[in-house]
Amino acid sequence: MGGEPCYQASTMRPGINQILRHVALDRDAVDDWSEYPFCIPAVRHLERLDLDPKVTILVGENGSGKSTLLEAIAILAGFNPEGGTRNFQTALRPSESPLHQHLRLARGSRREKGGFFLRAETMFNISTEAEAYEMYGWAELHAMSHGEAFLWVVMNRFRDGGLFIMDEPEAALSPQRQLALLGRMHALAEKGSQFVVSTHSPILMGYPRAKIYQLGEDAIAPVRFEQTEHYAVTKAFLQDPERMLARILGRG
Ligand SMILES: Nc1ncnc2c1ncn2[C@@H]1O[C@H](COP(=O)(O)OP(=O)(O)O)[C@@H](O)[C@H]1O
Numbered sequence: 001m002g003g004e005p006c007y008q009a010s011t012m013r014p015g016i017n018q019i020l021r022h023v024a025l026d027r028d029a030v031d032d033w034s035e036y037p038f039c040i041p042a043v044r045h046l047e048r049l050d051l052d053p054k055v056t057i058l059v060g061e062n063g064s065g066k067s068t069l070l071e072a073i074a075i076l077a078g079f080n081p082e083g084g085t086r087n088f089q090t091a092l093r094p095s096e097s098p099l100h101q102h103l104r105l106a107r108g109s110r111r112e113k114g115g116f117f118l119r120a121e122t123m124f125n126i127s128t129e130a131e132a133y134e135m136y137g138w139a140e141l142h143a144m145s146h147g148e149a150f151l152w153v154v155m156n157r158f159r160d161g162g163l164f165i166m167d168e169p170e171a172a173l174s175p176q177r178q179l180a181l182l183g184r185m186h187a188l189a190e191k192g193s194q195f196v197v198s199t200h201s202p203i204l205m206g207y208p209r210a211k212i213y214q215l216g217e218d219a220i221a222p223v224r225f226e227q228t229e230h231y232a233v234t235k236a237f238l239q240d241p242e243r244m245l246a247r248i249l250g251r252g
């Protein structure tokens, strides 16, 4: 069979030549499992999360803990919890959860060349805008919508060999632009970049051979693209909108 020997090699020997290898929860150090963030089911069941050398995707319902987990990974990787590149330090922090204090991050042999932590709810907040202004020149970005500005940064400023942690990056993007993001992620991943991404987008989830984890009530479990609810629901809807609408709208 054809196959992709390079990818096979890296999955057979995880961690040999990747940026981040895994995060593991130091369960013995947790005092109170009834408190946030340890009360979140996905955190309560977390032991070790192996990260793909290229693209790891977190899926799960709203409130399932995706942002909490991504933030902890980003902090451990050296990003500011507010998001942005690693250079940017600010006093305007949201209160990060203490999860990172109980997680251990295992790094691989390769050090990232820069990167970006994109928070869902603070995509281009004041500090990120200020940073973008300083680093990139805001003139071009100024007139753009959030989606355009984000994609501009992804296309022009994300570099090979970087570490990119993105929380629902699809939020401002049309389907066509989600495809553009997917294509750019692929080009960067092929050149040594690593992504850890939470998403509700069936398009981004479709990244070939991404390691997808479902954050659920009982576990953080690996799932295949086709097993995700996002895939099933979107497919069912598009295949027969009338049928689903009849059910949802109570006319079935
Ligand atoms: N600072 C906080 N204090 C207490 N609970 C929180 C805090 N932030 C988030 N939560 C709760 O933790 C759960 C997981 O949140 P979050 O990680 O944002 O989920 P997701 O990103 O998957 O939607 C939710 O029930 C949310 O209400």
Ligand SMILES: [Mg+2]
Residues within 6 Å of the ligand: 066, 067, 068, 120, 167
């Ligand atoms: Mg979230």
